[in-house]
Amino acid sequence: MKILKLLCLTVCLIGNLAFAETLLVQKQKFTTKDFRTFNGSVIDTVNIGWEAYGELNEDKSNAILITHYFTGNSHAAGKYNESDPLPGYWDAIIGPGKAIDTNKYYVISSDTLVNASVYDPNVITTGPATINPRTGKHYGLSFPVVTIRDFVNVQKALIDSLGITKLHAVVGPSMGSMQAIDWAVAYPDMVERMVSVIGTAQVDAWLVAGLEKWAYPIKQDPNWKLGNYYDGEKPIQGLTQSLALITQEAMHPIIFNASNPNHNPLSEGPLNDIYTSYPVVDWLYNAAKARTEVIDANHILYLVRANQTFIAGYNNDLAAAMNQIKAKTLFLPATNDLLLYPQMAQQAHELIGEGSQYEEIDGMWGHLDGIFSIQSKAEALTTFLEQ
Template identity: 40%
Template sequence: MTTRDAVSLGAFTFECGESIPELEVAYESYGEFDGENAVLACHALTGSAHVARRPDAGDETAGQARAWWGDVVGPGKAIDTTEYYVVCANVPGSCYGTTGPASENPETGEPYGTDFPPVTVGDWTRAQRKLLDELGVGRLHAVVGGSVGAMNVLDWLRRYPDDVERAASVAGAARLDAQCLGLDAIARRAITSDPDWNGGHYYGGPEPEAGLARARQIGHLMYLSKASMDRKFGRRSAGRDATREDPPDPAAAFFPYREVESYLDYQAESFTDRFDANSYLYLTRAMDDFDLSAGYESDADALAAFDGELLCLSFTGDWHFTVAQSDALADACREAGVSVAHHVVDSDHGHDAFLVEPEKVGPPLSALLAEGLAGRAITDVRDPDDEFAPVHTSLFSD
């Protein structure tokens, strides 16, 4: 059983203190709820509620062309929707069905634009809690998420510690480092310096596609590793049939149009067709702002009330959310007395590994949901004496 719907949560006050008269949250659910089997999946920065493939709707939902975790969530998959009731909600500030800058302000009849209130990860968590209340879900069997979705998971543990039994932070961190903050700032500047941005009130006119395209290209470089880029592109020319996105400067004709440039141009073009520039501004700021220890003495103090189990997954080639950051998170859990395990995956795919290597992500998640941390589907590739015992080896066979 699958559901795609939107629920009005009525008036909503954001953590910044500003309110809107109605917050509508788009969500998808999969499986049957038995009172104890609910799993909340938290999407990454530009993801949607479309976490798993829907047999009744093909593989296109809410403008996102494919299910972002379709090889991890579904019948017979790691997060098995024949066993678990899986809910994924699009976050406030996005443009995939939940109220955001592109939504109509009922008080003016025009899109909010940058009059929309500033959004935080905490606002996402509070909206999800209200949605689950509407769906009749109290305590969660698990909450899982990747990238900024993992930050969303951590916010659940500090904000609603009694509502979660098990959790998984996949390619996550307690906060961004300065390098990532700087790159996000440049990406936002690319949007706001586009002459078509118009202070965020561009709806009905030319949109800041060039600025959003540059922002997306910066993001893609953050998600890939040096090794994966060398393997995919090297220094190869894109070939005589490839054309540049924009007319080149006079000198450009002398130099090759490389495969890596062609790839980034393609990603930028496809992204501007489906995403809103203001939403990109809002969501990256929410990610940048998140700090697990905000309002607490430390990360350990923020997690101290959580009495469930946390699985941290990190990837050796990820320089965006690093192994060291997951190590630090696990250490904070141990200091707080929280049951934790850190599963380190050997991968050269970069940050995107949590999306493109389901065969490595799925087994530890499956074991966590089924058995908790006692499932032993955890390992540290840096320790030669720690062997990974996969579970459900046929998880990803069709």
């Protein structure tokens, strides 16, 4: 979407005005064998991509893990090449002298299991689109259901491989906030600080039903074929509808309407022809269709399910899970978020109680304020990380 790219470019430029240096990063690959999932399945080989910014200090005490959002990936900051048009999604706050200062911290970010953008050459992930070494065919729906805890445990294996025993902080937006919170619950002695941006500690019934709307169009596409489409036509129509829903629901009506200032309810075409779309509909769906080049439909289904099954601690007792957290915590929901509304973060913050901090991100982007307006909380992040 042009408006998203333009704003991201603007935010990144503003965030970099004081920093002439371009942070160049390299994608790396991590492999772990015989990975056991939360539901007891075993994946023979898991590959994920990761990247890092800054330098690990001698006692390996300065590592910060960034966990990404639903359709995101490990590219949180910097560029792979000087010629890249845009840096990573949180470049405004990650880098030399920025809120998450790479002169002080070794910042790690990894792709998740079942990453949405499996066809992006800069993404490394294992999921339904991966070839099953036992059969020589794509896993498809034979791939086990995975959870946010599984994302966390793959990251834990990566962190262990680097010889890091303490994380200065785990920080993530949206689905990344779920990972950050579950890190603090699953490994309380390892996580010293946790920052949840536009997040929640538990997916409620309302959100489970809402997430299913993202999965439903894919399942209704005739080309989906119960996930067995890898040797034929892909379910592009269903995937396009899914991505359009995801995009619209992540945006607040204020910015959505501002992105389409010339909308006319009485446009001649739609007024006289039921087959004619409004320009705003074409704008939304054309942008969504363009994203289907790198995103896999089955991977979206698995990400939906991973989010639907989320409750921090995975024991159906959120209060007990929050009581396990030893880390200092900071919750940064977005005031105008209509997807993961502020009350969700407020609930976790209140359950943790003393020592937890809470601030809201003001902006007009809704859920996307956690990406595009994050720099407004740069000072709060810096202060929190130095406590």
